[in-house]
Amino acid sequence: MHKRALLAAFTALVAAAATFGVRLTADAAESEAVGQAAAPATFAHPGVLVSRAQLDFVKGKVSAGAQPWAAAYTQMVSSRYASLSRTPKPRATVECGSYSNPNNGCTDEREDALAAYTDALIWYIGGNPAYAQKSIALMDAWSATVKAHTNSNAPLQTGWAGSVWPRAAEIIKYTYSGWPNQARFATMLRTVYLPTVIGGSSSNGNWELSMMEAAAGISVFLDDRASYDRAITRFKARTAAYVYVTADGSQPKYPPVGSVDTRAELISYWQGQSTFVDGLSQETCRDFVHTGYGLSAISHVAETTRIQGEDLWPEVSDRMRHALGFHTKFENGTAVPANICGGSVVKGLGPVTEVAYNALANRLGIAMSNSKTYTEARRPQGTNNLFVAWETLTHANNPA
Incomplete structure (x- = not known):
C-alpha cells in the first residue's frame, strides 16, 4: 500500500x-x-548468510583442493583481512559524512568487521584456533568501545558494518568454545546498531536494503523474532520498489517511505529514467556500483531467510534474475541502447553475483546466461572492502 x-x-x-x-x-x-513476515520458532545457527551445512561443503572442497573453492580460500587467507597481527581500531563515536568525508573510524570499523568475518571463516575451514581468537579479539575491541555513529552517512555505515558483524559472530558463537564477552557483543548489536537500522531509510534504495540486511542478521544473532519480522517486512517492500518488472505496471512501485508519490517524483528518484524495462533498478542510471550494493543486500537477506526456513528466493526470483541479467549483459559488453540512461552507464557491478546466481541458476534452475558469463569470468570473487566478502568461496555451486 x-x-x-x-x-x-x-x-x-x-x-x-x-x-x-x-x-x-x-x-x-x-x-x-x-504483510507480516514469519520468523522461525527457533532460529538456525550459524544462520546469517552462511549455514553450517554450507560451511561444511566448502571445507570439504578446500580440503580436496577443488576449484574454484581452493583458489578462493587462498585469495582470502592471502588478504590483509586475514592478518593475525592486525590491530583493531575501535572508536566510541564513528563519524561518517557523505562519501566518508569526514572519515573518522568509518573504514576502520568496516575493515575490522570484514577481518572478524574472514578470521571466522578461516577458523572453520582451516581449523586453526588462532583465527577464532583473532576474530573474537576484533569483536571484543569494538563491543568494549563503540557507542554511536554520527553525521550524514551514519545510517549507511551502521548498515554496512552491522551486516558483517553478525556473520562473524554467528560462526564463532556456534562453532568455537570460549568467547567470554559474547553477551557484551550482543548488547552492542542491540543498542548501537539495531535501533539505527531497523527504522529504514528514505534515501536511495541501497541504503535501506543494506540496513535491512543488518537488521535481519542482528535479529538472527539475538534470536529476536519481532525485529526479524519487522526487518523482513520492510525488506520485501523495498525490494519490490528497487527493481522493476513488467508485472508492476507502467511504472515502478513507490518506495515504502519518503515523499516520492507522483510519477514525476518517481522518475526523478529513478535518476531521470522514464522508460522502464525488466531488471532496471532505481540506481541503474546513477551507477552500477551502488546498484550492486542494493542487489547484493537483497541476495544476502534472501539467503538468510532460506537458512531460517522461510526462503524468500522464489518471491524475489523474477526481480533478481532480470536485474542480474540486465546489468551483467552490459558488463559483458553489450551496447547500451539509447532509451536506457541516455545510452550510457557507469559500470562496476562488483563481486556481488555469486549468492544470487547459485540460488537462482543452481537451486531454482533458472537459465541465466549473462549472469553465468559474468560470474564465472570473475572467479574467485573477493571483497568490495565494504560488506561483500569471499562469496565464490562460500556460495559458488554450493548445494547445501
Whole structure:
C-alpha cells in the first residue's frame, strides 16, 4: 500500500479502534498493510548468510583442493583481512559524512568487521584456533568501545558494518568454545546498531536494503523474532520498489517511505529514467556500483531467510534474475541502447553475483546466461572492502 493511502487507512483504523479502546502504532499498521513476515520458532545457527551445512561443503572442497573453492580460500587467507597481527581500531563515536568525508573510524570499523568475518571463516575451514581468537579479539575491541555513529552517512555505515558483524559472530558463537564477552557483543548489536537500522531509510534504495540486511542478521544473532519480522517486512517492500518488472505496471512501485508519490517524483528518484524495462533498478542510471550494493543486500537477506526456513528466493526470483541479467549483459559488453540512461552507464557491478546466481541458476534452475558469463569470468570473487566478502568461496555451486 502506498504511503498516503496507508496513512489514510491507518487514520481510519485508529478512529475505529478508539471506539473499542484499542491503541495502534504506525509500525503495527505498516506491518499489517505490507504483510507480516514469519520468523522461525527457533532460529538456525550459524544462520546469517552462511549455514553450517554450507560451511561444511566448502571445507570439504578446500580440503580436496577443488576449484574454484581452493583458489578462493587462498585469495582470502592471502588478504590483509586475514592478518593475525592486525590491530583493531575501535572508536566510541564513528563519524561518517557523505562519501566518508569526514572519515573518522568509518573504514576502520568496516575493515575490522570484514577481518572478524574472514578470521571466522578461516577458523572453520582451516581449523586453526588462532583465527577464532583473532576474530573474537576484533569483536571484543569494538563491543568494549563503540557507542554511536554520527553525521550524514551514519545510517549507511551502521548498515554496512552491522551486516558483517553478525556473520562473524554467528560462526564463532556456534562453532568455537570460549568467547567470554559474547553477551557484551550482543548488547552492542542491540543498542548501537539495531535501533539505527531497523527504522529504514528514505534515501536511495541501497541504503535501506543494506540496513535491512543488518537488521535481519542482528535479529538472527539475538534470536529476536519481532525485529526479524519487522526487518523482513520492510525488506520485501523495498525490494519490490528497487527493481522493476513488467508485472508492476507502467511504472515502478513507490518506495515504502519518503515523499516520492507522483510519477514525476518517481522518475526523478529513478535518476531521470522514464522508460522502464525488466531488471532496471532505481540506481541503474546513477551507477552500477551502488546498484550492486542494493542487489547484493537483497541476495544476502534472501539467503538468510532460506537458512531460517522461510526462503524468500522464489518471491524475489523474477526481480533478481532480470536485474542480474540486465546489468551483467552490459558488463559483458553489450551496447547500451539509447532509451536506457541516455545510452550510457557507469559500470562496476562488483563481486556481488555469486549468492544470487547459485540460488537462482543452481537451486531454482533458472537459465541465466549473462549472469553465468559474468560470474564465472570473475572467479574467485573477493571483497568490495565494504560488506561483500569471499562469496565464490562460500556460495559458488554450493548445494547445501
